[in-house]
Amino acid sequence: MSASGKCWCPRSEGRTSLTTWHIHMLNARHELTRILPEIRQAAREAVTQASVHADLPDFDLVVKADPEGCIPGLGVGGFAPTPGLIEIKLDPDRFAAPMLVRTLIHEMHHLIRWDGPGYGRSLGEALVSEGLAGHFVLQVLGGEPDRWDATTPAQGSVRAAMNEWSRRDYDHARWFFGGGDLRKWTGYGLGHRLIAEHLSRHPDDNAVTLACVQAEALRPVMRRLAGTEGAAQNAEDSSTEGEDKADGA
Structure with missing residues (x-):
């Protein structure tokens, strides 16, 4: 901890492995089926871009269709409720990959912070x-x-x-x-x-x-x-x- 109150958690010393992350699609009713490839690609893109700037902690990503849980008009909502977990809610009819990437990157910073203060x-x-x-x-x-x-x-x-x-x-x-x-x-x-x-x-x-x-x-x-x-x-x-x-x- 420095005098300014900062600690160094984004890039842990001695870390040599890449971030381990798993994506879980809640899709028993096939509401996400038509956009599954785009979801996976957006998640990979978000991890790749964020990792250029910070060491991401290992995490699970849960994705489900839930239009009511999305930001109105944007078709996506994100939440990082606990360490190592991101939950994403999507409106399949309003899905936009760039917005999912932005949401994931926002939530990834919460993941980093969860493993700190x-x-x-x-x-x-x-x-x-x-x-x-x-x-x-x-x-x-x-x-x-x-x-x-x-x-x-x-x-x-x-x-x-x-x-x-x-x-x-x-x-x-x-x-x-x-x-x-x-x-x-x-x-x-x-x-x-x-x-x-x-x-x-x-x-x-x-x-x-x-x-x-x-x-x-x-x-x-x-x-x-x-x-x-x-x-x-x-x-x-x-x-x-x-x-x-x-x-x-």
């Missing part, structure tokens, strides 16, 4: 894990952030996240999928912004070197973002107050 139980830990996974996709594939990572959080969201940073009873669905005063994908947008802010000041870091960073090491970054948000809100309030006085003159 874990995904996390608090809001701050989840923000760091999701932010790093999104930046890993960019590191491997380039291009633009996924739409959830590009979400602009509403005013006040950063400060609210700072206040709930250590809470383990936070509402994950509310923060990451929307609810109440939080727009859809707020947590993904905050996590992406959090990591981007760190990387802007530490250009030698990336999603792989930070793969096992403790979330607490990035808490000052969120505090800095909260301060920036507060300053922006104060400036906006002052501007509005000035306009109101001018209107009343």
Whole structure:
């Protein structure tokens, strides 16, 4: 562990073997049959591309048809619930290999993190894990952030996240999928912004070197973002107050 709170888990010393991974198709009812070759090819491509940047832990990949479990309109949903396991849900009628590759690469970063500090139980830990996974996709594939990572959080969201940073009873669905005063994908947008802010000041870091960073090491970054948000809100309030006085003159 370094002074910055980082550990080195992506490339373990002495590792000489390739990643062992097994794909399990839940296809007793043949809902995936017509796209089985494309699924296998996309999985191989994702492993190959991700392995250029990081040593992936051994894992099992479970794939099943479940349109209701997919991101609306994209035909795929991913989850890494435990160490060494990725679960993928597909809508066969909306299947797109590039989207499956992106989803798998995102989940592969979660696998790396599971073998380090874990995904996390608090809001701050989840923000760091999701932010790093999104930046890993960019590191491997380039291009633009996924739409959830590009979400602009509403005013006040950063400060609210700072206040709930250590809470383990936070509402994950509310923060990451929307609810109440939080727009859809707020947590993904905050996590992406959090990591981007760190990387802007530490250009030698990336999603792989930070793969096992403790979330607490990035808490000052969120505090800095909260301060920036507060300053922006104060400036906006002052501007509005000035306009109101001018209107009343």
